[in-house]
Amino acid sequence: xxxxxxxxxxxxxxxxxxxxxxxxxxxxxxxxxxxxxxxxxxxxxxxxxxxxxxxxxxxxxxxxxxxxxxxxxxxxxxxxxxxxxxxxxxxxxxxxxxxxxxxxxxxxxxxxxxxxxxxxxxxxxxxxxxxxxxxxxxxxxxxxxxxxxxxxxxxxxxxxxxxxxxxxxxxxxxxxxxxxxxxxxxxxxxxxx
Amino acid sequence: xxxxxxxxxxxxxxxxxxxxxxxxxxxxxxxxxxxxxxxxxxxxxxxxxxxxxxxxxxxxxxxxxxxxxxxxxxxxxxxxxxxxxxxxxxxxxxxxxxxxxxxxxxxxxxxxxxxxxxxxxxxxxxxxxxxxxxxxxxxxxxxxxxxxxxxxxxxxxxxxxxxxxxxxxxxxxxxxxxxxxxxxxxxxxxxxx
DNA sequence: CCTAAAAGAGACAGACCTGTCTCATCACGG
DNA sequence: CCGTGATGAGACAGGTCTGTCTCTTTTAGG
Numbered sequence: 388x389x390x391x392x393x394x395x396x397x398x399x400x401x402x403x404x405x406x407x408x409x410x411x412x413x414x415x416x417x418x419x420x421x422x423x424x425x426x427x428x429x430x431x432x433x434x435x436x437x438x439x440x441x442x443x444x445x446x447x448x449x450x451x452x453x454x455x456x457x458x459x460x461x462x463x464x465x466x467x468x469x470x471x472x473x474x475x476x477x478x479x480x481x482x483x484x485x486x487x488x489x490x491x492x493x494x495x496x497x498x499x500x501x502x503x504x505x506x507x508x509x510x511x512x513x514x515x516x517x518x519x520x521x522x523x524x525x526x527x528x529x530x531x532x533x534x535x536x537x538x539x540x541x542x543x544x545x546x547x548x549x550x551x552x553x554x555x556x557x558x559x560x561x562x563x564x565x566x567x568x569x570x571x572x573x574x575x576x577x578x579x580x
Numbered sequence: 581x582x583x584x585x586x587x588x589x590x591x592x593x594x595x596x597x598x599x600x601x602x603x604x605x606x607x608x609x610x611x612x613x614x615x616x617x618x619x620x621x622x623x624x625x626x627x628x629x630x631x632x633x634x635x636x637x638x639x640x641x642x643x644x645x646x647x648x649x650x651x652x653x654x655x656x657x658x659x660x661x662x663x664x665x666x667x668x669x670x671x672x673x674x675x676x677x678x679x680x681x682x683x684x685x686x687x688x689x690x691x692x693x694x695x696x697x698x699x700x701x702x703x704x705x706x707x708x709x710x711x712x713x714x715x716x717x718x719x720x721x722x723x724x725x726x727x728x729x730x731x732x733x734x735x736x737x738x739x740x741x742x743x744x745x746x747x748x749x750x751x752x753x754x755x756x757x758x759x760x761x762x763x764x765x766x767x768x769x770x771x772x773x
Numbered sequence: 774c775c776t777a778a779a780a781g782a783g784a785c786a787g788a789c790c791t792g793t794c795t796c797a798t799c800a801c802g803g
Numbered sequence: 804c805c806g807t808g809a810t811g812a813g814a815c816a817g818g819t820c821t822g823t824c825t826c827t828t829t830t831a832g833g
Contacts, residue, residue, distance in 0.1 A: 620780075
């Protein structure tokens with residue numbers, strides 16, 4: 388069984404498709420282009436993924452898992468809730484500065500696949516809700532559940548908006564003001580009310 | 581000269597294309613579909629718009645102008661800066677509740693046309709920067725320019741994030757927490773620092 | 774009413790799309 | 804070494820895409 392070779396090919400397709408999807412979008416990237424860039428036969432792709440949509444979902448899930456792993460690692464280096472949230476903003480700052488930054492692939496997937504029942508939409512929404520749940524979990528150590536829930540939602544919105552601003556070429560402004568606003572939101576959440 | 585009839589046809593194409601673009605996206609909506617839905621000949625469309633991209637830009641500009649007009653009208657009903665900002669959030673709350681809400685067309689345009697030099701990208705970015713400038717202008721009446729600038733950027737990010745959450749089916753959560761976070765941001769901006 | 778502009782209708786080109794199929798080739802495990 | 808499963812290569816189908824062209828019909832102003 389060449390199962391390791393098999394998953395190596397599959398992963399290569401996912402990695403190649405990821406680069407094309409993030410640069411040109413999902414609909415604008417044809418299967419022919421993916422297999423040409425990956426230098427594989429078309430049937431190799433269709434043996435691993437029944438349809439293009441399945442490949443898109445696989446790409447999103449792979450990137451989401453990678454994202455979670457990286458944030459897990461960063462969170463371990465901080466102790467307070469505010470510091471853990473700060474590592475998430477640090478991660479975004481580095482991302483925004485990347486030369487190949489083209490905005491959030493998950494947000495783009497929500498834009499191109501607007502049907503909430505579509506597997507691609509659901510995969511993208513999972514990533515967003517995962518980030519929100521992560522921040523809520525962090526904040527629940529220091530805030531009442533209700534306040535943690537609200538602050539996590541506010542921080543998620545702030546981060547998504549910052550990513551959009553960064554895509555419009557204002558990465559530095561976005562991250563600086565996101566940090567300031569995050570402090571204000573956390574300060575507000577600590578006030579008993 | 582049938583200039584009024586001419587612009588009536590043109591506007592009808594823009595209105596029809598808008599509905600299709602917001603429902604299905606830009607790349608997923610073909611020209612054939614637009615002319616069928618608008619019940620016009622293909623050449624009528626191509627006489628008004630040299631290419632599909634030009635139609636997309638026209639749709640975005642028409643919607644942006646409409647947006648600005650509506651916010652102008654609402655702002656006139658409020659006096660303080662906080663109240664004027666609140667009318668913007670009110671507008672978004674009503675929008676999120678609309679049965680035909682499918683997320684922000686401008687954000688979707690940025691997602692599908694990632695090239696910052698593309699006319700569609702630029703048209704979408706103009707709308708976002710217009711909203712930010714509007715809020716900065718409002719805040720400058722009560723805050724120092726630097727604080728107004730920062731708060732406007734934070735509020736824009738919050739609103740964009742709220743729109744994304746609303747598209748994921750959490751309109752109520754999004755708007756409630758956006759209001760709370762907006763208060764926290766404005767409170768933070770008033771603190772001398 | 775008459776004329777000129779606008780619009781309708783539809784064929785057409787050429788490219789691209791997803792997905793299927795066949796057959797040759799290769800690599801590797803038993 | 805042999806055979807089995809993964810892969811390569813490319814034709815192919817059937818559809819859709821944008822944009823052009825021609826010819827006819829409608830519309831509306833003077």
